């Protein structure tokens with residue numbers, strides 16, 4: 001297994017080698033750092049990218065021209081990760097099959113997410129943003145990254161009690177949670193259906209999304225017994241039957257940080273396709 005903190009640290013060191021950070025990040029500059037060039041090609045339907053070393057010793061990163069541009073940017077970062085981390089590619093299982101994804105591939109996704117949404121640039125924007133999917137959309141534009149990657153990292157780094165939930169076909173596929181929510185044991189079970197009558201379920205059924213709504217905490221979180229007003233914002237991506245939900249507690253106090261470790265190691269389990277790391281928020285301060 002790979003240590004995800006170690007991978008994130010390596011990614012941050014790699015970013016430093018690539019010169020002063022700019023937005024959106026240049027994935028070509030990342031490729032150049034490993035002596036690689038990016039080529040767009042027609043690949044298999046579910047194939048994101050592959051790379052090889054040509055006779056001159058240069059890496060050629062071939063990305064699927066049929067994928068959308070933001071996904072291609074992530075794929076370039078993922079291929080760079082294989083070289084930077086010295087991890088052999090194993091692309092026999094498709095990237096959407098998270099449950100069967102090999103550990104080396106997950107490690108490369110962690111590295112890629114760091115490259116595309118660098119902590120140093122992203123975290124301050126999360127801290128100053130209004131919470132909601134509108135802000136996540138603006139950040140996704142600014143970083144030229146998918147809503148999915150941006151939302152996952154937004155929730156992970158948020159100072160609020162907050163979760164970003166991705167559902168497909170009306171079933172929850174995974175969620176990214178903030179440090180505060182993990183500490184409060186707000187657990188959303190993957191595989192369960194979107195709560196019936198929830199804003200997310202209604203928007204999936206065709207209702208027009210409007211402004212965030214109040215939600216029932218115990219419909220979303222297992223064994224939830226705390227007080228607090230839960231707010232839900234949602235978008236439905238029709239072509240993929242994918243529902244994105246942002247949940248957060250309004251005016252909820254975080255639990256006292258007294259016994260907290262610098263890194264919440266129990267929670268340090270990657271659940272995201274795009275590589276999302278739990279992060280110490282303000283709790284790391286005394």
Ligand SMILES: [Zn+2]
Nearest residue numbers: 089090105108
């Ligand atoms: Zn790979």
